[in-house]
Amino acid sequence: MYPCSNPELVAAVSEAGGIGILQPISLTYVHGHDFREGLRLIRRLTSKPIGMNALIEQSSQTYRERMERWIDIALEEGVRFFVTSLGNPRWVVERVRPQGGVVYHDVTEAKWAAKGKDGGVHGLVAVNDRAGGHAGPLSAERLIDELAPFELPVLCAGGIGNERDFVRALELGYAGAQLGTRFIATPECRAGEAYKRAIVEAGERDVVLTERLTGVPVSVLDTPSVRRLGLKAGPLARLMLRGRKTKHWMRTLYALRSLWSLKRGLLRDSPERDYWQAGKSVAGVDAIEPAGAVVRRFADAWRASFKDA
Ligand SMILES: Cc1cc2nc3c(=O)[nH]c(=O)nc-3n(C[C@H](O)[C@H](O)[C@H](O)COP(=O)(O)O)c2cc1C
Numbered sequence: 001m002y003p004c005s006n007p008e009l010v011a012a013v014s015e016a017g018g019i020g021i022l023q024p025i026s027l028t029y030v031h032g033h034d035f036r037e038g039l040r041l042i043r044r045l046t047s048k049p050i051g052m053n054a055l056i057e058q059s060s061q062t063y064r065e066r067m068e069r070w071i072d073i074a075l076e077e078g079v080r081f082f083v084t085s086l087g088n089p090r091w092v093v094e095r096v097r098p099q100g101g102v103v104y105h106d107v108t109e110a111k112w113a114a115k116g117k118d119g120g121v122h123g124l125v126a127v128n129d130r131a132g133g134h135a136g137p138l139s140a141e142r143l144i145d146e147l148a149p150f151e152l153p154v155l156c157a158g159g160i161g162n163e164r165d166f167v168r169a170l171e172l173g174y175a176g177a178q179l180g181t182r183f184i185a186t187p188e189c190r191a192g193e194a195y196k197r198a199i200v201e202a203g204e205r206d207v208v209l210t211e212r213l214t215g216v217p218v219s220v221l222d223t224p225s226v227r228r229l230g231l232k233a234g235p236l237a238r239l240m241l242r243g244r245k246t247k248h249w250m251r252t253l254y255a256l257r258s259l260w261s262l263k264r265g266l267l268r269d270s271p272e273r274d275y276w277q278a279g280k281s282v283a284g285v286d287a288i289e290p291a292g293a294v295v296r297r298f299a300d301a302w303r304a305s306f307k308d309a
Contacts, residue, residue: 001133001180001277002055002259003030003266007038009188009291011045016292017299019081021051021178024070030263031190035070039077051081058087060252068095075099083125083178085134090119104155108136110146123153125178131158132181132279135209135219144173161284163301170302177298181279186291192269195276198223202282213261213275215241215254221278223271 002023010020020042027038042050052074054067071082075096084092085106093103097120104123105116113124126143127136138146140156147154153175160166160177169177184191185199198221209217210226211233220226233241240246265274 001183002026003263004180004184004189004191004277006031006188006190007033007042008045008190009183009186010050011042012186012188012291013183013295014042014048014050015046016295017048018295019049019051020046021053021081021083022079023053024067025055025259029259030266036073036077039074039079043077049081050079051083052079053083053085054092056084056087056089056092057251058248071095075101084116084121088119089116089121093120104153106157107147108134108143109138110150113147113150113152117150117152121152123155123175124150125155125157126174128156128158130280132219132277132281134214134216135279140169140172140174148173158279159281161281162286163298165281165284166298167301167305171305179281180277181281182285182294183291184278185285185288186294187288188291191266194269194271195266196288198271198276199278199282199285200288202278204280204283207278207280207282210275213254214258215251218258219277219279221271221276221282223274223276225271225273225275229275 003026005023005026010022013020024035027033028035080101082092082096082101082103084103089103089105096103102122104125105121106125106127107113107116108127116124124147126147128140128143129135129138140159144154155176155178156169156174157178160169160179161182166177181199183189185196202221206222207219208222208231209219210231211217212229240250261275265276268274
């Protein structure tokens with residue numbers, strides 16, 4: 001999660017038996033670590049497997065080269081699980097597979113899954129309409145049906161705030177789950193207390209989608225700052241986001257601006273001035289509690305569901 005996944009949070013999730021996913025821009029730009037040193041810090045906190053998120057939208061050559069370098073360093077430091085989002089994952093698969101790496105690709109619809117499968121990914125992360133971050137248009141129920149024909153393991157991303165949501169997702173046929181929002185409300189996450197408390201106190205209706213942060217709908221808490229920002233992109237931005245040539249330029253501009261404002265929001269912690277990402281899973285989050293306790297409770301609930309059956 002940009003900007004929330006600091007090394008301590010990633011390590012705590014893995015140590016409890018999940019797979020903590022590091023986010024390279026978050027690790028370096030927000031939390032101030034040299035990439036390799038940040039990885040080694042996580043390694044000192046846990047020896048269990050960790051993963052890395054690669055946002056691979058085609059923006060600039062410099063970014064692409066940096067991502068290639070980050071992936072190579074991650075491989076050198078023992079990371080073997082990668083979650084790609086937004087672009088064509090083929091080059092990531094080709095880079096990591098020879099070293100035993102596994103790639104799961106974030107998808108919101110069947111057409112992206114087809115691209116992922118074509119690129120050789122090992123699994124899919126089905127990002128539904130309740131997810132934090134960039135939510136998709138389809139429900140968890142619709143998505144699992146749409147993705148079944150690809151015959152790949154599918155993880156459920158979105159709407160999982162407590163162990164009941166988790167068990168329900170697995171009962172729908174998902175092979176696992178990718179969680180974001182739930183892990184912000186943990187002591188290990190370096191987000192401010194006001195942000196964490198807002199997640200605990202929020203209900204589904206306190207979560208809205210705004211296009212004004214990144215150019216595509218992103219799920220955020222409905223704070224005074226978001227009300228001021230607005231939810232829809234302006235007419236000029238829309239026009240530029242549609243243009244074949246201007247689209248990438250506009251997205252890069254949005255991306256840079258949102259990287260900066262989300263970083264500030266994490267560290268300054270003001271609902272009046274900052275933007276806090278969260279998904280509708282806030283409805284199931286009712287306490288700030290250690291990440292490891294969350295992972296263990298979810299696993300226990302899944303095991304218990306067999307006994308009840
Ligand atoms: C604060 C926040 C930041 C996120 N950042 C990223 C990111 O950098 N890359 C990514 O692929 N997904 C990102 N996501 C999406 C998550 O990986 C995950 O799919 C989503 O959080 C699942 O929904 P949930 O928040 O309801 O658990 C982010 C989500 C949140 C809440």
